[in-house]
Amino acid sequence: MPLRIARAMLVMAAPLLFATAAWASTPVGDHGALKVTGNRIVDSHDKPVKLNGVSFFWSNTGWGQEKFYNSAAVATFARDWNVSVVRAAIGIDGSGGYKEDPVAGRTRAEAIVDAAIANDVYVIIDWHSHHAETDPQLAVDFFTAMARKYGHTPNVIYEIYNEPLREADWKTTVKPYSQTVINAIRAIDPDNLIVVGSPTWSQDVDIAAADPVTGGNITYTLHFYAGSHKQDLRDKGDAALKMGASLFVSEWGTVNANGDGDADAAETTRWQTWMQANCLSQANWSVSDKKEGASLFKPGASATGPWTDTDLTPSGLLVRDILKNASTSCNGD
Template identity: 55%
Template sequence: MTGATTAAARTPVQEHGALRVQGNRIVDQHGKHVVLRGMSLFWSQWQGKYYNRAVVRTLAKDWHADVVRAAMGVHSGGYLERPAAEMRKVEKVIDAAIAEGIYVIVDWHAHDPEPKAAADFFARIARNYGRHPNIIYETYNEPLPKHGWAAVLKPYHNQVIASIRAADPDNLIVAGTRSWSQDVDEAAADPLADPNTAYTLHFYAGTHRQPLRDKADRAMKLGAALFVTEWGSTDANGNGNVDVAETRRWFDFMEKNKLSYLNWSIADKNESSAALLPGASPSGKWPDNMISQSGKLTRDQLRRMNTTRKGN
């Protein structure tokens, strides 16, 4: 076996190892800037059928994703009402990502804060999985505009981060920012103390354009490391046309600035942002006729950029 073949066969986690924040970028175990590209699953309580090993394997092997996101739904029939059932779904995704050698974002998918429940949830994840460099903690998905950074979000993150660090002092944390994770410049101006925490930036190409990229630029100039844990090719409500031109502008921006990014979402919901069409198998290996326009746009980008996944 040639050296080139051996290198190509390495998984993303074997290649990059533990991730960390260095200045306003995320770097790997070698100190090299790293860009992860992948897919987010939909709210766990509503599309839990895709929370399984076969789907994660399809994303890793066929789509060439090097990161997946398990979106733990908190309210509306989610974790607060069914903690054991929702936890099992997320753990299946974590176990599958570890087996495939890719990264996994464990996301507290909520709009309103639940600091005690979130701290307990992440403490369990950190105790059970914190030894694995695959794990990335996303402590709060999309805080609403009414939740101020200094008064609500910063104390919330500090409480949850402390619960993680008690068991896992090392793995990367990504902290949600105000206004559906768009006010990254506000967080950058008053940063969290944890040295291995980046900040969540979300966008939907049909709604969020150059002004949001300008906010991201301001945040990075203030020294913040950003991570796009969720982006969509459509309007922010998940519908509307797939805005290919604006999506490509975002691709260029993220690649230029070394920002990791995950598309919303692996779901067969009847909306434009869903990567799959209604009735797509919960067992992965989707044929082209079950993948939406947005899904194909994203899959093509992952295959093109994540070249080391080819042939694995």
């Protein structure tokens, strides 16, 4: 082909290429800033929205899964798995946690947030602890820094307490802690979503809904593992919704609550049906190649992707198929 003809064809094709790029649909591009209206999360067009995605494993140094905290992994999930949200589970306690190494913890959080913004998906910044109430100032300082850096973006969602334990009292312990952190975030970022945990590993959403924290654009996280949690936990979720609370399933698994065991496909389907009916966003646990049932990947899988069927665990295959067929529309459109 003569060079002048090739150049002419390229010039003619360029507007189409630019137009295609401009029209590309992305989760944040489609929905914009999120807010809570009644017991629903809605988008910038006031339409109910349901995010679908994955949660990274504890970010702790030396635990083996921090390798997944990279931009390429987020890009692969966004491109190949149809995710609209990723969750950075910033491990606070234990060896290699944020308390011990805050620089590494913040670096990993920012790696996931920056990658989510670059890929135009939502991102949950998760204070991944079971004892956060013992040091509220540490959380205040962290979320203050995150709000200052990212509060202007519509992508960011703050999860201020992953899973308070069963013995943590809502009224005297978890609620005051949550209110303190909420107030610190709201002093900088007035409107991005804040996700609040509740006692019993974020299952007591009905107790929290009966005595809610103060503030707007607040949603409560409900965590479940299909191998252990059945209709009785869905009943607690229904009770919270009836009281007017918004719910967000920021962590769920196909297996037992200890993270191991076989994937319970039948109960996972029941949970998916319930979440769709109630327009609840979800993030699956976990982006990991640890040898346990909840891991998406088999040991030795690439930390960046792309991933093939042979890289995935039974749970990973099930979750990938759920996500690839999921919609952000609550009507399934």
